[in-house]
Amino acid sequence: MRIPCPYCGARSSHEFAYLGDAAPTRPDPSAPDAAEAFHSYVYERDNPAGPMDELWYHSAGCRRWLKVTRDTRTHAITAVAFAGTGEGGR
């Protein structure tokens, strides 16, 4: 599988480290239901058959986190962007 990095170009997936689902966002630790929210954040994952947003780290290239939309059935990648909001994902 080759991942089209927005900076580096298409690269073999072995240059990347895989984190997984890009959907979970860190809960507010001061919220009253923080313990339950963190349990869900850390452990609970969907397992979709189809397109999924995932986080990949280009550890052997530009060292940026990418948000990759990949079809889990075919490995077809339909979108890639730097994760985060700043320039270059920072």
Place this chain on the structure above:
Amino acid sequence: MSDLLEHIAPTRLVPEGHYGPEGATGVSARAANTSASPLAAATLVARKGATGRLIVACAAAGLPLADAPRSSGGAGLEAVGTGPGRWLVLAEGMSGPDLVARLAGMAQGLAAITDQSDAHLILDICGERARAALEKGVTVDLEPTVFRAGDAATTVVSHVGVTFWQRDGATYRFAVGRSFAPAFLRWLTVSAAEFGFALAGTGRG
């Protein structure tokens, strides 16, 4: 790895010399940063949100930068994009501290600058069959219509992280982490030997 390297310690640089068939030299490589020819290196990393302003400041000081995997030269420096807002900058015949001071003057506080002069073995690889040898381990497309003079890549070759760029039509310059350089040179030597490989600048290994 092969009989060729049987008597060379894996922890030492491959010694300079000729490897492969006598009389043929399809690939040549030379270490560019030796004690005889110092080559300073530093990383230049834009502060958060300052990439555009850093590029303007450096261009005004004579060093054009591209926020892309490209190399550029100016003001006696060579800059290579290694990631968004990040460059590796080389300077021939300059000391590391002098290069850092020079870049600090150019960057006007818009970048973090770190001396990397001891970090890499810088290796210039050229020759008619250089691309044929490199293609055995480089997974970036080196076809000349795709990877052209000035293009750069940070990638993995034989499990070793490298940054390399094409300096002109014929020469690829590789920056390899110094402690990984023996392993990289072993890969290069066995990959290039079939074409005849001349290695210089690594001393007696």
